[in-house]
Amino acid sequence: xxxxxxxxxxxxxxxxxxxxxxxxxxxxxxxxxxxxxxxxxxxxxxxxxxxxxxxxxxxxxxxxxxxxxxxxxxxxxxxxxxxxxxxxxxxxxxxxxxxxxxxxxxxxxxxxxxxxxxxxxxxxxxxxxxxxxxxxxxxxxxxxxxxxxxxxxxxxxxxxxxxxxxxxxxxxxxxxxxxxxxxxxxxxxxxxxxxxxxxxxxxxxxxxxxxxxxxxxxxxxxxxxxxxxxxxxxxxxxxxxxxxxxxxxxxxxxxxxxxxxxxxxxxxxxxxxxxxxxxxxxxxxxxxxxxxxxxxxxxxxxxxxxxxxxxxxxxxxxxxxxxxxxxxxxxxxxxxxxxxxxxxxxxxxxxxxxxxxxxxxxxxxxxxxxxxxxxxxxxxxxxxxxxxxxxxxxxxxxxxxxxxxxxxxxxxxxxxxxxxxx
Ligand SMILES: *Cc1c(COP(=O)(O)O)cnc(C)c1O
Numbered sequence: 001x002x003x004x005x006x007x008x009x010x011x012x013x014x015x016x017x018x019x020x021x022x023x024x025x026x027x028x029x030x031x032x033x034x035x036x037x038x039x040x041x042x043x044x045x046x047x048x049x050x051x052x053x054x055x056x057x058x059x060x061x062x063x064x065x066x067x068x069x070x071x072x073x074x075x076x077x078x079x080x081x082x083x084x085x086x087x088x089x090x091x092x093x094x095x096x097x098x099x100x101x102x103x104x105x106x107x108x109x110x111x112x113x114x115x116x117x118x119x120x121x122x123x124x125x126x127x128x129x130x131x132x133x134x135x136x137x138x139x140x141x142x143x144x145x146x147x148x149x150x151x152x153x154x155x156x157x158x159x160x161x162x163x164x165x166x167x168x169x170x171x172x173x174x175x176x177x178x179x180x181x182x183x184x185x186x187x188x189x190x191x192x193x194x195x196x197x198x199x200x201x202x203x204x205x206x207x208x209x210x211x212x213x214x215x216x217x218x219x220x221x222x223x224x225x226x227x228x229x230x231x232x233x234x235x236x237x238x239x240x241x242x243x244x245x246x247x248x249x250x251x252x253x254x255x256x257x258x259x260x261x262x263x264x265x266x267x268x269x270x271x272x273x274x275x276x277x278x279x280x281x282x283x284x285x286x287x288x289x290x291x292x293x294x295x296x297x298x299x300x301x302x303x304x305x306x307x308x309x310x311x312x313x314x315x316x317x318x319x320x321x322x323x324x325x326x327x328x329x330x331x332x333x334x335x336x337x338x339x340x341x342x343x344x345x346x347x348x349x350x351x352x353x354x355x356x357x358x359x360x361x362x363x364x365x366x367x368x369x370x371x372x373x374x375x376x377x378x379x380x381x382x383x384x385x386x387x388x389x390x391x392x393x394x395x396x397x398x399x400x401x402x403x404x405x406x407x408x409x410x411x412x413x414x415x416x417x418x419x420x421x422x
Contacts, residue, residue, distance in 0.1 A: 090221065100372045153177060183300050351370060
């Protein structure tokens with residue numbers, strides 16, 4: 001499938017777009033068209049992913065490998081937990097690092113692995129993370145030959161467990177704690193990609209949510225959920241998606257465009273409300289990010305807005321959005337435990353809170369909130385609110401047992417250049 005840059009000065013086939021990440025004109029790639037698909041319910045996640053992505057990979061060198069890539073990437077499920085007849089949580093946290101980022105990161109690692117041709121040239125995957133991406137990418141590429149991973153995260157702005165996770169991999173994974181915000185990390189990474197000689201010398205590869213290799217596979221769990229619920233007589237399904245950099249939610253919009261039985265797509269941000277304001281009619285402006293309890297969504301200038309703006313005919317047509325304060329996040333976590341005996345992470349709480357506001361206005365029908373991380377990843381916030389210890393899933397617990405270390409890094413391209421040479 002031909003992919004066009006949002007800035008109109010570059011195009012590439014899908015395989016190329018996945019391997020280079022950012023388009024050469026500084027824009028973001030989008031498939032030229034999203035083909036309509038007719039999929040059957042009842043398949044595994046890997047099967048749905050293969051069928052959904054097949055028309056996009058048609059004619060690409062990766063096409064024959066697609067089925068194997070999906071089976072190797074999607075080895076865990078995304079089940080729905082029902083809170084009541086019409087409201088479910090789509091649990092996207094059953095992967096190795098306990099957040100939804102595992103789906104995209106593992107697909108990308110399989111894809112880039114399948115593209116390795118010269119066994120000697122080793123690629124550097126450069127990733128800025130607000131907490132969960134780094135761990136997912138590290139886990140997906142850990143000990144894979146021909147790859148090393150450099151993670152940049154904002155020092156002091158990720159949870160203690162997230163920080164521990166990021167520094168616990170070692171081997172071909174190096175973690176850097178950056179004196180700055182997530183936006184600083186993202187900016188420095190972008191600068192590195194825009195430096196063509198640096199990019200070539202280190203065979204830089206992107207694993208941020210700007211990469212179509214992460215974005216496209218994320219359509220799969222929305223597709224599977226929507227198909228299964230329609231089959232069960234509950235559809236069409238609306239989704240509420242906690243949003244930071246807009247990768248997860250954008251995937252849902254693309255799945256809808258490909259003809260899946262998806263009704264409304266509602267975005268929930270934390271106090272970084274620029275996106276919510278924009279979708280509610282304000283002019284779009286990049287803002288400085290503010291620290292919140294839902295730290296993986298502390299994004300002031302979501303890069304995927306550039307995709308959204310070229311995708312939507314007008315801002316509020318297909319998507320709605322609302323934002324949630326820290327106080328409302330806390331109240332929602334406590335209330336969800338009291339009412340349903342379900343623990344939710346602060347990001348998931350943003351989604352649930354936004355849905356409860358819609359319900360209060362009389363919104364009916366099947367709504368599924370994306371539960372983006374396991375609550376045990378944010379235990380210092382969740383445990384005091386629910387009044388008990390939330391056990392960590394096995395894979396997370398195992399990582400937390402390992403020693404962990406990260407090096408300090410200034411938020412500049414020069415500092416990153418030195419780290420790349422190290
Ligand atoms: C990354 C992340 C988000 C935000 O996802 P985007 O694709 O950046 O919008 C939400 N919740 C959790 C737990 C995350 O890790």
